Amino acid sequence: MTFRLATLTVLLAALLGATAAHAQSADASGTWLTQAGDARVKISKCGGGICGVIVWLREPYDTATGQPATDSKNPNPALAKRAMIGLPLFSGMQPAAPNKWSGQIYNADDGSNYASSVTVTGAETLRVEGCVGALCGGETWTRAGR
Numbered sequence: 001m002t003f004r005l006a007t008l009t010v011l012l013a014a015l016l017g018a019t020a021a022h023a024q025s026a027d028a029s030g031t032w033l034t035q036a037g038d039a040r041v042k043i044s045k046c047g048g049g050i051c052g053v054i055v056w057l058r059e060p061y062d063t064a065t066g067q068p069a070t071d072s073k074n075p076n077p078a079l080a081k082r083a084m085i086g087l088p089l090f091s092g093m094q095p096a097a098p099n100k101w102s103g104q105i106y107n108a109d110d111g112s113n114y115a116s117s118v119t120v121t122g123a124e125t126l127r128v129e130g131c132v133g134a135l136c137g138g139e140t141w142t143r144a145g146r
Helices: 002-025
Strands: 030-033 041-048 048-056 092-099 099-106 112-122 125-132 134-143
Touching: 002 048, 092 112, 099 125
Parallel strands: none
Antiparallel strands: 030 041, 030 134, 041 048, 048 092, 092 099, 099 112, 112 125, 125 134
């Protein structure tokens, strides 16, 4: 009986350790490099979900003006003047499943928001997907560093 109890205790400890390790690897918090390598996005917990903000750009300056890049494609004139560094990308990203959040993503290439999901697919990879109607696409981001 003591041997079974000891074996069960060891098995439970191993399972709990594996679960804790998986939970750590499934954390979306951190800085992520986009698939094209042109931006880094810092993801952090906020409220009950996650937030994402641009923290680095390969080309941080507008080549035409020499000034810091702005959200120039935004249809709202007031928002079109905001800096790209510090620009929030996610809104309403709430848990949808284990390691997955759903909400809206902002696309600075066209100034629009889209239905989106963010899924941790590995310790170093994140899948970001967005949809316009029935058309969906996505890319895989990699962890930029810890």
